[in-house]
Amino acid sequence: MVSRLAPDAEAIVQLYREGASLADLGIRWHCHSNTIKRFLVSQDVVLRRSRPKRGLDEAEIVRMLDEGFDAHEVARMFKVHPETLAEFLVAKCAVIASNPVRRRR
Structure with missing residues (x-):
C-alpha cells in the first residue's frame, strides 16, 4: 500500500506539512491513517505530536x-x-x- 502512495509523495508530504491530519490524508488516498503515517516516516517527515484532548463536558x-x-x-x-x-x-x-x-x- 505504501508503494501505491509513492507517485503522490510530494502532495501528501506538502498537505501534511500544511496541517492536514493523518486521518484526512487517509480518507483522501483511500487508506488507513496508519498507512499514511508509515508512508510519511518512510519519506523522512517529522511527525507532529498529537494534541492532548481537553475534557469536554x-x-x-x-x-x-x-x-x-x-x-x-x-x-x-x-x-x-x-x-x-x-x-x-x-x-x-x-x-x-x-x-x-x-x-x-
Missing part, C-alpha cells in the same frame, strides 16, 4: 446547544477550536448511532 455542551447557543460560542466557552467541538460531537454521534437506544413497549 458532553451534558453541558448538549444543554448549551439546546438553549440556542451557537456552536462557535460553545467552542469559545470551552476554549477549543470550533473544529475540535465538531469532531467531538461527530464522535459522540457515531457512538450513539452504533448503540441505538431501545424503545420500551
Whole structure:
C-alpha cells in the first residue's frame, strides 16, 4: 500500500506539512491513517505530536446547544477550536448511532 502512495509523495508530504491530519490524508488516498503515517516516516517527515484532548463536558455542551447557543460560542466557552467541538460531537454521534437506544413497549 505504501508503494501505491509513492507517485503522490510530494502532495501528501506538502498537505501534511500544511496541517492536514493523518486521518484526512487517509480518507483522501483511500487508506488507513496508519498507512499514511508509515508512508510519511518512510519519506523522512517529522511527525507532529498529537494534541492532548481537553475534557469536554458532553451534558453541558448538549444543554448549551439546546438553549440556542451557537456552536462557535460553545467552542469559545470551552476554549477549543470550533473544529475540535465538531469532531467531538461527530464522535459522540457515531457512538450513539452504533448503540441505538431501545424503545420500551
